[in-house]
Amino acid sequence: MGKNLTKRSEDYSKWYNELVVKADLAENSGVRGCMVIKPYGFAIWEKMQAGLDKMFKETGHENAYFPLFIPKSYLSKEASHVEGFAKECAVVTHYRLKNAEDGSGIVVDPDAKLEEELIVRPTSETIIWDTYRKWIQSYRDLPLLINQWANVVRWEMRTRLFLRTAEFLWQEGHTAHATKQEAIDEAELIMNVYADFVEGQMAVPVIKGVKTASERFAGAVETYCIEALMQDGKALQAGTSHFLGQNFAKAFDVKFATKEGKQEHVWATSWGVSTRLMGALVMTHSDDNGLVLPPKLAPIQVVIVPIYKGMEQLDAISEKVAPLVKALRDKDISVKFDDRDTHKPGFKFNEYELKGVPVRLAIGQRDLENGTFEVARRDTLTKEIVAEADVIGKIVSLLQEIQANIYEKALKYRESHITFVDSYEEFKNVLEEKGGFIAAHWDGSAETEERIKEETKATIRCIPINAETEQGNCMVTGKPSSKRVLFAKAY
RNA sequence: CGGGAUGUAGCGCAGUCCGGUAGCGUACACGCCUGGGGGGCGUGUGGUCGCAGGUUCAAAUCCUGUCAUCCCGACCA
Numbered sequence: 001m002g003k004n005l006t007k008r009s010e011d012y013s014k015w016y017n018e019l020v021v022k023a024d025l026a027e028n029s030g031v032r033g034c035m036v037i038k039p040y041g042f043a044i045w046e047k048m049q050a051g052l053d054k055m056f057k058e059t060g061h062e063n064a065y066f067p068l069f070i071p072k073s074y075l076s077k078e079a080s081h082v083e084g085f086a087k088e089c090a091v092v093t094h095y096r097l098k099n100a101e102d103g104s105g106i107v108v109d110p111d112a113k114l115e116e117e118l119i120v121r122p123t124s125e126t127i128i129w130d131t132y133r134k135w136i137q138s139y140r141d142l143p144l145l146i147n148q149w150a151n152v153v154r155w156e157m158r159t160r161l162f163l164r165t166a167e168f169l170w171q172e173g174h175t176a177h178a179t180k181q182e183a184i185d186e187a188e189l190i191m192n193v194y195a196d197f198v199e200g201q202m203a204v205p206v207i208k209g210v211k212t213a214s215e216r217f218a219g220a221v222e223t224y225c226i227e228a229l230m231q232d233g234k235a236l237q238a239g240t241s242h243f244l245g246q247n248f249a250k251a252f253d254v255k256f257a258t259k260e261g262k263q264e265h266v267w268a269t270s271w272g273v274s275t276r277l278m279g280a281l282v283m284t285h286s287d288d289n290g291l292v293l294p295p296k297l298a299p300i301q302v303v304i305v306p307i308y309k310g311m312e313q314l315d316a317i318s319e320k321v322a323p324l325v326k327a328l329r330d331k332d333i334s335v336k337f338d339d340r341d342t343h344k345p346g347f348k349f350n351e352y353e354l355k356g357v358p359v360r361l362a363i364g365q366r367d368l369e370n371g372t373f374e375v376a377r378r379d380t381l382t383k384e385i386v387a388e389a390d391v392i393g394k395i396v397s398l399l400q401e402i403q404a405n406i407y408e409k410a411l412k413y414r415e416s417h418i419t420f421v422d423s424y425e426e427f428k429n430v431l432e433e434k435g436g437f438i439a440a441h442w443d444g445s446a447e448t449e450e451r452i453k454e455e456t457k458a459t460i461r462c463i464p465i466n467a468e469t470e471q472g473n474c475m476v477t478g479k480p481s482s483k484r485v486l487f488a489k490a491y
Numbered sequence: 492c493g494g495g496a497u498g499u500a501g502c503g504c505a506g507u508c509c510g511g512u513a514g515c516g517u518a519c520a521c522g523c524c525u526g527g528g529g530g531g532c533g534u535g536u537g538g539u540c541g542c543a544g545g546u547u548c549a550a551a552u553c554c555u556g557u558c559a560u561c562c563c564g565a566c567c568a
Contacts (some may be wrong), residue, residue, distance in 0.1 A: 004529085032560080072532065084568075088566090123568090154567085156566085156567065158566085158567080220568085223568070237568070242568085257564055305527095307526070308526075343529090344529080345528070346526085346527050347528085349528050350529045353528095364527055365527090366527070370524085374527080454565050464532085487519075
């Protein structure tokens with residue numbers, strides 16, 4: 001089992017890369033830093049999209065689509081925004097190719113230089129706010145609650161499948177509000193939507209918090225985030241929701257008339273989650289045998305593997321399985337009956353384990369005679385024999401159990417990897433020997449934060465929303481602090 | 492952009508030092524046997540050895556250049 005997969009304990013990073021490729025989620029492409037998302041991986045992403053999209057709509061948001069290209073001048077309108085993204089932008093400078101005169105192939109036509117270069121969006125605030133200026137005149141036009149599903153490009157130096165790719169898929173919400181409080185409420189609402197989705201559907205526990213000034217989104221006044229912990233003790237930022245203040249409204253001159261007839265700049269938020277969530281999903285639950293998927297997001301929830309000699313036996317099994325498949329589908333459970341004669345049962349067992357299918361049924365001659373199925377669950381790798389009459393009930397309850405169990409398991413791991421420390425020495429020890437989140441006092445200064453990052457590579461992942469007030473002293477400088485913040489090494 | 496390495500069959504690699512016309516595993520195709528945890532045997536398909544020059548009777552191998560990728564740094568909502 002899992003013979004061909006590197007073990008997590010040997011090389012976690014290698015395990016992850018191999019798993020993503022071998023489970024058919026994605027692979028590297030001919031384009032540096034860009035991945036191909038394969039059908040199985042994309043099916044999971046589609047389920048995530050569907051779940052999130054529903055939640056966005058339930059909270060009053062609508063989808064729209066804005067251009068891939070952003071005129072260079074737009075990007076520079078919000079000073080800190082451009083500073084944050086300038087170093088990783090792909091730029092379109094020409095619009096035409098031609099045959100090289102020396103016959104060496106196709107070259108960029110120097111005569112087709114763009115007057116103003118176009119940036120391939122690293123995020124869409126600027127193009128969207130340029131548009132919002134035209135859409136918003138009155139308080140009656142607010143709030144404006146828009147989301148888009150899109151791809152963006154950030155020219156990252158070092159990429160990894162799903163976790164950091166040069167091009168990635170995401171959704172980005174961009175909202176405009178009449179008051180500061182309304183915008184803050186929106187940013188917090190979305191943080192909670194994200195947390196509900198990630199915990200409820202992905203079964204990945206997260207910590208809600210706000211970012212420190214230095215970790216904030218370029219152009220934001222406040223960045224809310226959800227942070228997850230991976231099995232190797234490193235943190236992964238799973239989603240962010242930004243309160244943008246009036247920064248973009250001012251940069252793009254988006255004003256509205258209040259009830260009183262005064263002109264005011266609107267208040268903004270933006271928020272996003274990306275295909276990076278796929279990485280979080282893989283790294284949170286999977287094991288040395290392959291993927292472990294939460295039933296709510298598994299493209300195949302139940303697989304049925306026939307065990308037979310000769311076509312007569314397969315026919316008998318197929319006949320037995322057909323009504324079961326239909327009954328499960330009627331309950332909206334996705335089932336695959338794998339009657340391929342080209343692979344043996346043992347091969348299929350391993351394959352579906354690798355791909356993280358939550359529940360596997362096997363049925364052979366023995367079961368036909370006894371009126372049973374062998375039911376195996378992916379999370380615990382245990383099997384049991386279940387009577388035909390009970391099998392549907394068993395599957396339904398197993399799917400719920402697995403969803404709950406993998407969440408509990410991940411939560412337990414995370415809870416046991418939040419360590420409270422009060423000295424810098426202890427901090428370094430825990431960071432090196434145990435990993436995970438470290439809750440410590442910090443004096444609130446960017447200098448101290450920077451120093452810790454340089455010396456230990458750990459960053460402040462967030463100031464937890466629910467952190468209790470507790471008088472203490474910064475572990476580095478000894479200055480007073482009123483609550484603990486969470487440090488970790490991060491992806 | 493600095494330091495290191497690698498480009499040979501779809502994938503993973505050997506062969507390079509010491510030049511002689513390309514091999515192993517796997518995958519793929521076909522046949523038979525097999526079938527309750529990645530099966531066995533046999534036959535077969537598939538490669539301008541990253542690219543461009545050069546040396547040589549002869550280059551995967553030696554020389555020069557070039558491109559790409561990976562790793563370590565720097566960088567990174």
